Amino acid sequence: MKGSRNPLRTEARRFGNVSLIALMLLSLCILSLVRARFAPYGNGKTEKEIDTAGDELKPNFKRLTVEQPKETEKVKVEKEEVDVEEKSHTDSALASEVDLSKPTCFETSRRSDTCEARGEVRVEGEAQRIFVRPMTHEWKIKPYCRKHDAFAQSHVREWTLLPFDHVAPPPACTKNHSVPALLFSNGGFTGNLFHDYTDVLVPLFISSYHYQGEVQFLVSSLKSWWINKYILIFQQLSNYEIIDIDNEKDVHCFPQITAGLTFHKELGVDASKTPSDYSVVDFKKMLRTSLGLERETAAPSGDQWDIRRKPRLLIISRKNSRAFLNERMMVDMAMSLGFDVRVGEPDINTDVAKFARLVNSADVMIGVHGAGLTHMVFLPAGAVLIQVVPFGGLEWLARGTFKEPSAEMQVHYLEYMIQLDETTLSEQYPKDHPVLKDPYSIHKQGWDALRTIYLDKQNVRPHLGRLKNTLLEALKLLPHGRST
Numbered sequence: 001m002k003g004s005r006n007p008l009r010t011e012a013r014r015f016g017n018v019s020l021i022a023l024m025l026l027s028l029c030i031l032s033l034v035r036a037r038f039a040p041y042g043n044g045k046t047e048k049e050i051d052t053a054g055d056e057l058k059p060n061f062k063r064l065t066v067e068q069p070k071e072t073e074k075v076k077v078e079k080e081e082v083d084v085e086e087k088s089h090t091d092s093a094l095a096s097e098v099d100l101s102k103p104t105c106f107e108t109s110r111r112s113d114t115c116e117a118r119g120e121v122r123v124e125g126e127a128q129r130i131f132v133r134p135m136t137h138e139w140k141i142k143p144y145c146r147k148h149d150a151f152a153q154s155h156v157r158e159w160t161l162l163p164f165d166h167v168a169p170p171p172a173c174t175k176n177h178s179v180p181a182l183l184f185s186n187g188g189f190t191g192n193l194f195h196d197y198t199d200v201l202v203p204l205f206i207s208s209y210h211y212q213g214e215v216q217f218l219v220s221s222l223k224s225w226w227i228n229k230y231i232l233i234f235q236q237l238s239n240y241e242i243i244d245i246d247n248e249k250d251v252h253c254f255p256q257i258t259a260g261l262t263f264h265k266e267l268g269v270d271a272s273k274t275p276s277d278y279s280v281v282d283f284k285k286m287l288r289t290s291l292g293l294e295r296e297t298a299a300p301s302g303d304q305w306d307i308r309r310k311p312r313l314l315i316i317s318r319k320n321s322r323a324f325l326n327e328r329m330m331v332d333m334a335m336s337l338g339f340d341v342r343v344g345e346p347d348i349n350t351d352v353a354k355f356a357r358l359v360n361s362a363d364v365m366i367g368v369h370g371a372g373l374t375h376m377v378f379l380p381a382g383a384v385l386i387q388v389v390p391f392g393g394l395e396w397l398a399r400g401t402f403k404e405p406s407a408e409m410q411v412h413y414l415e416y417m418i419q420l421d422e423t424t425l426s427e428q429y430p431k432d433h434p435v436l437k438d439p440y441s442i443h444k445q446g447w448d449a450l451r452t453i454y455l456d457k458q459n460v461r462p463h464l465g466r467l468k469n470t471l472l473e474a475l476k477l478l479p480h481g482r483s484t
């Protein structure tokens with residue numbers, strides 16, 4: 001593909017190139033002299049620096065469409081405080097069932113802290129205070145799974161756990177509950193589909209599935225449209241109506257509370273760390289039950305009609321960025337391969353259950369990297385996800401978001417990498433521009449630069465011949481493909 005340059009133009013440019021190279025060499029010499037003098041540690045730009053830049057980006061990579069600046073030092077300071085408290089936590093006025101030697105609040109992963117308290121728990125919602133007996137220290141927590149992301153955390157209310165005698169007397173209970181409470185925030189990046197699942201719904205499942213519905217959800221920074229959007233899922237996990245806790249004048253009392261959700265991994269569950277070995281497969285099953293999804297596996301059911309059913313391809317469509325510019329031709333090509341093709345364009349108003357049913361009916365789902373691919377949670381086992389990775393060295397982003405979670409979801413994963421001749425970026429920038437020549441140099445400028453250029457300003461036009469090969473590969477992975 002690279003060998004297709006016009007030889008005449010190459011010839012004509014040679015002279016210009018020679019003088020350009022000479023000029024560059026000269027300025028390099030001058031630069032290295034200057035550097036040697038003024039930057040004794042500087043050693044030019046190394047591979048390691050590029051890697052480091054990538055690493056810096058990684059904690060931020062879930063920000064698909066929501067913006068946020070870099071994390072600040074504040075969170076680190078909080079962590080140090082927690083550590084100090086953990087060490088000095090030697091109080092031994094133990095109630096028999098509560099082990100006070102254990103910290104009330106602890107880190108469940110790099111993403112989240114949770115606090116667990118038993119005994120007498122009184123929640124004063126309007127003041128974001130939780131009184132606990134027995135407990136010896138005061139703790140603070142922001143109950144959202146993105147603890148090192150300052151921007152996300154700036155949209156999450158902080159809660160304080162206080163020993164009972166912090167104020168005397170503690171507020172009296174006006175509502176008593178016999179089941180445990182689970183407190184989490186509807187702030188942060190909620191509203192972006194990917195974040196809805198990876199920051200809240202999957203962690204909520206991890207933290208509540210073992211209660212078998214006998215748990216009271218307390219939601220801070222509650223957005224009612226968001227709760228309504230996922231109400232069927234909440235109803236599956238809890239037998240009680242959600243409490244908009246920030247606006248509660250009542251003092252709600254519980255035998256036990258967990259503040260903050262447990263995070264394991266992106267869109268994933270580590271079954272070995274759950275109370276009863278449940279996994280993402282159980283999460284998907286819970287989703288199927290709550291949303292009325294029929295297909296557990298991608299295999300045809302065996303009834304006469306279904307056996308003849310064509311494998312269904314769902315194209316996740318986008319309009320404003322990372323759009324398929326030749327979608328119509330993609331549809332025709334896929335139909336010629338024997339697919340029953342559907343195109344879906346989910347947005348923030350999309351009815352969850354309705355779109356979930358469409359995804360669940362698909363055998364292959366294809367889409368450009370973006371929050372819409374989160375719908376993979378509704379794909380039946382044995383289905384195929386094809387992630388189209390935009391141009392710009394974004395393999396790591398594709399891997400961390402949707403590639404890695406796919407195996408546990410029992411979804412086959414294929415990738416289609418957008419090449420230079422398939423991206424609109426090659427029309428927006430001259431051939432030699434770093435955006436096209438050296439994407440990592442753009443990554444090094446930070447997440448905002450990367451997002452603006454490679455995610456917001458890029459549309460794609462997949463090469464139909466190449467794409468066809470990927471779809472044929474997907475067909476081979478399907479039970480349909482094997483039986484015919």
Ligand SMILES: *[C@@H]1O[C@H](CO)[C@@H](O)[C@H](O)[C@H]1NC(C)=O
Binds near residue numbers: 173
């Ligand atoms: C809640 O329970 C406590 C302790 O059993 C009791 O003293 C209080 O009256 C109860 N409050 C309500 C509103 O039922």
